[in-house]
Structure formats: structure tokens, C-alpha cells
Amino acid sequence: MTNPIVKFRRLSQSASKPEYQSLSASGLDLTADLSGPLILDPLARAAVRTGLALEIPKGYEGQVRPRSGRAIAEGLTLINSPGTIDADFRGEIRVLVINLGDRPIEIRPGDRIAQLVICPVVRADLVEASELGESSRGEGGFGHTGR
Secondary structure, three states: OOOOOOEEEEOOOOOOOOEOOOOOOOOEEEEOOOOOOEEEOOOOEEEEEEEEEEEOOOOEEEEEEOOHHHHHHHOEEEOOOOEEEOOOOOOEEEEEEEEOOOOOEEEOOOOEEEEEEEEEOOOOOOOOOOOOOOOOOOOOOOOOOOO
16 A cells, blocks of 8 residues: 655745654644744634645545644643545645643644644445334444443
């Protein structure tokens, strides 16, 4: 299996190239492309610029996910996790963050704020039906199988 080629374009000179931090990392780190620090109060949200646009090949998507270290240490996470970047989107990638912690968080220019995972996409063909097949679960949901 060959790796997909994802082209990127810097929309500002200060934008950082997304990078894997280890040989087995599945996510590329995305960094904040800011002119100065951003203070995010508890429960505040922001669309943080990355200064990057991508060309993801057809048949793939980009999933923007939180970074676990900042999530556990500070409560910094994403509003829409994972965020989806479609293959035909060419605009600036912005990371939709929220502070779920109890103290303000400072996001500085160049801070790693999220990770980007490139994933294959399977599109479904939907068929309307008057009945659905039986299953052992049936209509049970929201914790019906216990802890």
C-alpha cells in the first residue's frame, strides 16, 4: 500500500508544515498560526488559524482530532471532534477549539493544537426499505448493554 500524497500550501509565512512526531504516529500535528497569544477562558470557543490549505486526494479525508496531552493537562479539546476536511475543500484549515478546563488557556503562535489523520473514505449507496433485518440488539441503545 502506498501512502497518499497530500499537497499543502502555506497561506502565511509563519505557517508550520504539519509533521508526524514519531515513526509510528498516525496524526500530523497542526500548529496555531497566530500573530500573538490567544487567551481562551473556560468554556470559550475559537476557530484557530493554521495558515494552511490542503489538497487531499479523492477517496480520502482529513480528520482533525484533539491532542491528548493538552486535553488532559488543560482541558483544550475540539468542538467538533473529529472535524472533517473533505477532499474537495481548499480553504484554510481552522481548528475549532474549546476550553473545558477551569482556568484560562494560553495558545501561543506555533503551539501544537490538534492532530490531522488522513483516512480512506467509503461512500455508501443508500436504499430505502419498508422494513429492516432483525438483529440481536434490536432497538436497544444508550447503555442498554451495561458497563
